[in-house]
Amino acid sequence: MKDKDLAKSIVSLVGGVDNVKSLVHCVTRLRFKLKDESIADTDAIKDLDGVMTVVKSGGQYQVVIGDKVDDIYNQVMPLLCNISTTESTDDDDKDTSFWNKAVALLSSLFMPVLGVLAASGVLKGLLALCTATGWLTAKSGTYMILYAASDAIFYFLPIILGFAAGNTFKTNPYLTAVIGGALVYPSMVSAYTAKTSLTFLGAPVILMNYVQTLIPIIAAAWLLSLVSKLLKAKLPKSLQMIFVPLLSLVIVVPATFLVVGPITSMLSTWLADAVLWVYGIAPVVAGFVLAGIWQLAVLLGLHWAFIPIFLNNIATKGYDPIDAMLFCTVFGQVGAALALTIKAKDPKFKELAASATLSGILGITEPIIYGVTITHKKSFVMASIGSAFGGAIAGFSSAKMYGGFAPGGIFGIPMFMGKNGFDSSFIGFLISLVVAFGVAFALSMVFGEVVKPKPVIAKKLNVAVKASEVGSPLVGQTMPLSAVKDEVFSTGMMGKGLAILPTTGEVHAPFDGQVVSVFPTKHAIGLKSNTGIELLIHLGLDTVNLKGEHFDTQVKVNDIVKAGDLLETFDIKAIEADGYDMTVPIIVTNTKEFNSIKTVSLGNNVNFGDEILSTTVSETGNEKSESLQQA
Template identity: 55%
Template structure:
């Protein structure tokens, strides 16, 4: 495949570079913000060799490509003549103004968390492997190699307010270095030492409710929103010659105290309520919750709605020490992978067999888009059977109270250790692994016997070849 040619075709069919406001990419998708989405030839793009599908959601025109999307993105960037990957997603709000409130909320969370999802998952996987190695007795916490690797895995989570400060700044279209500085103040060692020592602190005779903001999510998001609003006011009243220094100065001396006195305590309490609410819903019936939520999860991922759950998962881990939601949902990746694997054995067409083989490998590594858009969804029934397998796997995970510990796992075989309780292997973890097998085997068996249609497979291949 010529990625340069594919990039030229994509740029042309989305309306030309003049119609592109900005573009970024995630693991498998080019995410455009177009000035006018009606100018894009969606059906033509869907039919291009190398394109899985197109999704229009949350103010973004998403071209699903697969795991070679970084190469295509680089070619697209060359064609449009500017590094739009550095542009803020919020600089053009026209498309979002037409969307629903929930659509705006999902788009907001996507902009905040997407840039760090790769390293977030990598750090979580490393944490999980360290837990597994210590539980199995192959490594001890007093070893130097453990100390260094744990530091590498925990640094992102510990300093999460700083890293989110950068992405929050870009998402809210304000100076990311200012918002990162606010985030850094929340985890400043002196403040943490005062909190750990149980000492009191006041600011202009106003008592400060000290808390530990390491690994927190909500405080920096709210503080960043306030920074963006305050910056607009300052830019109007401060002369341009003085803005370079005095705009950041007034923001820092105002927002940092407000963050400690008001935003921080309210956010931490809100985080606890969010975690309690999630656990309350989960405790009503973990089995039914797993059956329903895991059954529809891949549909939610297709439309980008999963971004609304990611802060809840991360918040649960750092508020109550574990997250049962991802414990329910993790099996869905294996369910869609199982359906694609069945097509590997059933398909008679060389092109479909090759595509499903690649999709299966990607699925085991945690990337389901090739399986969903390249195989399961076009053939219809495999996707449905994948959802059924996911639902049964989720119910199994709920029965055994499967939970994620100590970080964030985005999917695939390498994230499995994240579900080992640091206290040791237990029925909870064994039940979790069983949920993966239930999802995989159910989707495989149903697809193998009832999910393959040669007629539909031939139509899909002819459509792609046309």
């Protein structure tokens, strides 16, 4: 499927433009925030060629694409008008749990910068390797320039994170970046280094080193959001452009130096001390347990809670042992995936698993997890067991991540090399990777599944054919889907069916069944018949832009309907006067579940209840035949 077609299908199946609140993407996933996740057709999205799976976690509806996610994102965004590219942390969803809000906050803060943090970390690690092997010296111009490139984001993290926090808290991101700049301003850093005594309007300032810190600027950005909101409520609009930023800086920057910064810096240190204290009690046990459950935590979205801990340990202590214990989990997944690749007898799966294994070596595990190991659960367990032993060895060796944020895979390995180069800690870390890979590989070779091609049965005896009919929900003239002026429908991308050009503004139930979706814009209704047909009635083309005007629904989700019941009314003349095509595509969205779908009366005028579609499904006893499952 072409990228453009895949993008259109995804947008349509998540519930259309009006159901999307925000969209961001990471290395492998489109991360939607939807108004109503129940509207999205998850099964249909999973079946799309180019989609690995769908994950619902932390208030996000995540469509896992793989390494082409950036291309698909660039095709999706033009289809989404006036939606946010940052995640909202407002309380507009009353049923959102505290955990979901926390995940949304953390992901919106750190996701925009994770790629750059990882790239900078790799470069810093490679420079450490170059100095350890004597290829470069720390005083050479080459080293100094590349080190500046690698360390800039960490040194000026309050500025970078300040901008992200501004977007997160829906305040001026440039203003929050300026506040971050004030925290690392050279004269203030020099004053701290020289232990200079400073006062502000007579109040003593407790100077701190805010270089590489993260919690102070996040707290300052939150404070700015409150202050700027208050100022906007009090000041006339004619004065807001200059005086809101001016007064915000005058209030928030001193408050940060006087109160917010010292308190949050102290809390940051306490957090790091607490984490390292717990780790120090039993590092081997901690490594075994954390590494053993880490990939499951990633699947559940729990990993976001650890990212601030990694970065805070680096900022306050200069190292982090937690990520060092978890790093081997990538290689555990790689070992399991490689074993499945070798054992597989299905050529398609072997190709998929081999590609996913290569991605895992480079640090991207989603293709392995969603395409290989999680679908063959024993291997996922074997990978977790191997990871547990690797994590235990990393804990025993006191392995640590230094000076940055390490991505998974081979390129992140140099970041675990300290000033002493190839010391016992780093060697133990390397052994943890080998053990995680080797144990997972060996266990999967012994206990893992041999993936075989699905048998194709050309003929079955005693096959019963069940047929179902769909009556016309409209009065009008039928036409083939290929004549619809919208590629999503005309190409059959969403399923088989037909279209009707209506002559009356009423929609009636085409069969006995249930209402499964009523779009907020009222331009489409989803139904499911008692015989299993899932039908989408899409009233006009691009009529989502009318935002419900000229439509009046008579039913709601979960209503039970009988054939002929009135579902909705609409004003044909008014809709066409606004410039919209009133063609109504009628789609069987679960087309793949049927042996055949035939259209009836194409090109003819139909009344309510006239047969327009018929479906057949072949069954043997109570189970579908294998030939039908693969149709």
